[in-house]
Amino acid sequence: MLRAIAAWVRRGADKTPSLRRPELSDKPPTVSLLSMLQGSRRLLLLSAIGGLIGGGGVAGLITLITKSLDQDPDRAARLALPYVGLCIVVLAAGMFSELLVVRLAQSNLLVLRLWLTRHILSAPFQQLQTVGPHRLMATLTDDIGSIAQLIETLPPLLIEASTLFGALLYMGWLSPSLFVVFLAFLLGGGLGVSLLQNRSFRWHQRARQRIDALFGHFRTVTEGCKELKMNARRRRAFMSDLSATANTIRRQLCNGRTFTVISDYWGKLAFFLLIGLIVFALPRLEDISRETVTSFTFIVLFAMRPISVLLNTLPGIGRGVVAWRNIKSLGVAVAKEPHLEEGDESPPVAERPSVLELLQVRRQHRAEGGDSGFLFGPVNLRIDPGELIFVTGGNGSGKTTLALLLLGLYPPDDGEVRLDGEIVTDFNRDRHRQHFAAVFADAYIFDAFPGGSDAGFSKRADDLLERLQLANKVRIKDGHFSTVELSKGQRKRLALLAAYLEDRPFYLFDEWAAEQDPTFRDIFYKELLPQLKARGKTIIVITHDDRYFHLADRLLRLNMGQIEES
Ligand SMILES: Nc1ncnc2c1ncn2[C@@H]1O[C@H](COP(=O)(O)OP(=O)(O)OP(=O)(O)O)[C@@H](O)[C@H]1O
Secondary structure, eight states: OHHHHHHHHHHHHHTOGGGSOOOOOSSOOOOOHHHHTGGGHHHHHHHHHHHHHHHHHHHHHHHHHHHHHTSOHHHHHTTHHHHHHHHHHHHHHHHHHHHHHHHHHHHHHHHHHHHHHHHHHHSOHHHHHHHOHHHHHHIIIIIHHHHHHHHHHHHHHHHHHHHHHHHHHHHHHHOHHHHHHHHHHHHHHHHHHHHHHHHHHHHHHHHHHHHHHHHHHHHHHHHSHHHHHHOHHHHHHHHHHHHHHHHHHHHHHHHHHHHHHHHHHHHHHHHHHHHHIIIIIHHHHSOOOHHHHHHHHHHHHHHHHHHHHHHHHHHHHHHHHHHHHHHHHHSTTTOOOTTOOTTOOOOOOOSSOOOEEEEEEEEEEOOGGGOOOEEEEEEEEEEOTTOEEEEEESTTSSHHHHHHHHHTSSOOSEEEEEETTEEOOTTTHHHHHTTEEEEOTTOOOOSBOTTTTSTTHHHHHHHHHHHTTOTTTOOEETTEESOOOOOHHHHHHHHHHHHHHHOOSEEEEESGGGGSOHHHHHHIIIIIHHHHHHTTOEEEEEOOOGGGGGGSSEEEEEETTEEEEO
16 A cells, blocks of 8 residues: 555656656746646645644544543543544654655755756856856755745645644534634734735845845855955955845844744734633623633634644745745746756767867857947857867957857857857757867866776776876776865866866867976977877867967967957
């Protein structure tokens, strides 16, 4: 039986849209939090059924207790067996529900984390640049945390709602007139609470807008700590900025929390008034027996827990909604590159190098504040298989822009990028990228290689470590570097090693040699590049090392976004 239930739940989870591969479409997909949680419907339903049984059981227990209070001990003892039976039902149903809730919350959190990371990875590179790392970090930590809380509160909310429903049924059956009074208080109290919670929600929303700035400051602390340590004046100015932002957030969250506490106590006030009314006033106005009043008071006391859980979860829901809106406002949730769909395998790459062309390519970098920005192009360029091309030019002349256009990280605003005559479009851009091994100026070093445990990989990797003079520093075992804690120049050599191991037809190095000592710089230009060229690779090197320009097949000089060839 349990196995059958588990299989039924699993079948439901398999239908989760976020884990399925969506259809290719030109339209951006619409995202809603509820659609994300669709796969959990069966689990949610089971958990609600458990909650309903538990809630009904508790209502039954209250009935038994109130009944037994009015009877003589002998007759009351007869109710002991049903009492024990109901206790078992309540405990078993409650535990079942809670265990389901744990699974539900954790699996939804997993879905959400994977979903967001996939969307970030499949958003256009320029969009990620625009959003900025601190906003992405704020979303991946703060927003995901708030949504996780929201997801965790949803199932208990359902359980408590089921319990409250059971209690309401019992109240209605016990005394319709008292039930109407109770409902009036519930609605009146609920209205006040929702108004107050709304104020709290708005304060939290304001605080969340400042959290991005706070993460920006945290980034400065981690990445600029040397500079901050070296300059006391700058440090003071930075601390004053940070404390202003943190103080604003503190004030906004305090205000939000204040409204939450007021709404909590408003709810409690409504409850005390209601009990007072039931016990002291209503029996005088209407003919209600003491027994009914006692039972009703019992059930109202019992209903307090689900009501207070429902009210207390409202702020969490508000924060979750703010976080969800925030994720959507980044744009990464919908702006996907259509060729980069979830679950995509790396597309196969042509073994031989291909002809790479730029035809009338233009790319405009817009500047903030109405400035005209930077125009790259229009540029025509043909790169033939096996060529060794050096790209040089002053700072800001457009070398990196050219590199990112060639790699397919930037789409051109106008013109075409072609590989072997085939135009690179949104639909084949990811495949285009797989032809390149690139070492960027700010290269990130991964400590593991996909497929690194293949036979022959270790041998090639060890040989390369020797050639890059890293063998005494780093070892590679099971596709992992033993360490990446190295000097800047050594880290760049590791990045080079990783690129070599990728064995792609095109290689791109962005100012790779800048951090190398003269000896190794010589090795790079005079040994490593010629060896790559001898393997038939096409190589593009962004460099300022004019001592080595004569080694290139072609030298491209960039000037204000235009290419001059010499
Ligand atoms: N993401 C961007 N948004 C707006 N402007 C940009 C962006 N990236 C580059 N630019 C602008 O485009 C111009 C060219 O930048 P690019 O990085 O291509 O130059 P570069 O030749 O590589 O410079 P460097 O030698 O300093 O690395 C610069 O003026 C720069 O300010």
